[in-house]
Amino acid sequence: MPASPLRQFAIQAAAALLVLSLAWPYYGMRAANLPWPETALVIGGVAFLLSLLSRQPPWWSVMHAVFIPLAWLVGQLAIAPGWFLLAFVVLLLIYRGAITGQVPLYLTNAATAEALAQLLASRPQMRFADLGAGIGSTVAPLARRFPEGRFVGVENAPLTWAAGWLRSRSRSNVEWRWRDLWQTDLKDFDVVYAFLSPAPMAALWQKVRSEMKPGSLFVSNSFPVPEVAADRVIEVDCTPSRSLYCYQL
Numbered sequence: 001m002p003a004s005p006l007r008q009f010a011i012q013a014a015a016a017l018l019v020l021s022l023a024w025p026y027y028g029m030r031a032a033n034l035p036w037p038e039t040a041l042v043i044g045g046v047a048f049l050l051s052l053l054s055r056q057p058p059w060w061s062v063m064h065a066v067f068i069p070l071a072w073l074v075g076q077l078a079i080a081p082g083w084f085l086l087a088f089v090v091l092l093l094i095y096r097g098a099i100t101g102q103v104p105l106y107l108t109n110a111a112t113a114e115a116l117a118q119l120l121a122s123r124p125q126m127r128f129a130d131l132g133a134g135i136g137s138t139v140a141p142l143a144r145r146f147p148e149g150r151f152v153g154v155e156n157a158p159l160t161w162a163a164g165w166l167r168s169r170s171r172s173n174v175e176w177r178w179r180d181l182w183q184t185d186l187k188d189f190d191v192v193y194a195f196l197s198p199a200p201m202a203a204l205w206q207k208v209r210s211e212m213k214p215g216s217l218f219v220s221n222s223f224p225v226p227e228v229a230a231d232r233v234i235e236v237d238c239t240p241s242r243s244l245y246c247y248q249l
């Protein structure tokens with residue numbers, strides 16, 4: 001079964017409802033207080049079982065097991081609720097893409113940017129787009145390396161976008177757009193780069209195929225297009241290892 005955020009929420013909610021609907025009447029009839037630490041542990045255990053039964057990836061099962069027990073523990077610290085709201089808002093401003101499209105923020109490393117620069121060495125005047133450009137870890141070094149090229153970074157998480165804008169504002173060959181990548185027309189680009197997640201790759205490939213012109217190049221870092229053979233795969237020598245999947249249009 002796919003590990004969608006809604007499914008994970010449903011697993012936690014089902015575990016909590018199941019345990020509480022048995023525990024509350026049980027302790028209520030005995031006029032005893034609900035033992036929260038034990039109840040939290042049982043909810044974690046049931047959520048773990050439900051995630052195993054519904055065949056979620058192993059890291060989700062671990063998160064299900066520890067989520068409510070940890071929430072109870074943090075609750076004991078008596079931290080003012082405003083801090084949680086603040087943390088939530090900051091995380092949302094950075095990780096908006098993880099909630100709306102299962103694409104979190106992680107950055108292209110220097111070795112991969114260098115491999116990309118070598119791949120693109122024959123296209124110094126390219127028009128290049130990074131779809132989901134993060135803080136500019138790809139656009140910034142490439143724009144420095146190819147001063148005659150035009151580089152567009154498309155990012156829709158506000159704080160991430162702001163960091164990338166600060167980083168690239170002094171470069172005249174960079175256009176830093178606060179925009180949804182799905183609203184970005186790809187027809188004007190010679191090279192489109194994406195470092196997203198497995199979730200959007202099939203739909204993105206449809207977009208690439210319908211908008212990019214013949215002769216242009218689509219490169220995906222780490223996540224291949226499902227059921228489409230890449231024309232070339234560049235294995236980058238770095239840790240963790242990265243592969244650049246190259247698709248010639």
Ligand SMILES: C[S@@+](CC[C@H](N)C(=O)[O-])C[C@H]1O[C@@H](n2cnc3c(N)ncnc32)[C@H](O)[C@@H]1O
Nearest residue numbers: 097103106107108132133134137156157180181
């Ligand atoms: C894995 S990061 C890659 C960042 C950058 N490309 C790099 O290589 O360092 C993916 C980025 O895509 C952004 N993102 C996710 N969905 C997006 C969307 N629909 N439109 C624009 N950006 C999006 C996320 O906010 C995140 O910054």
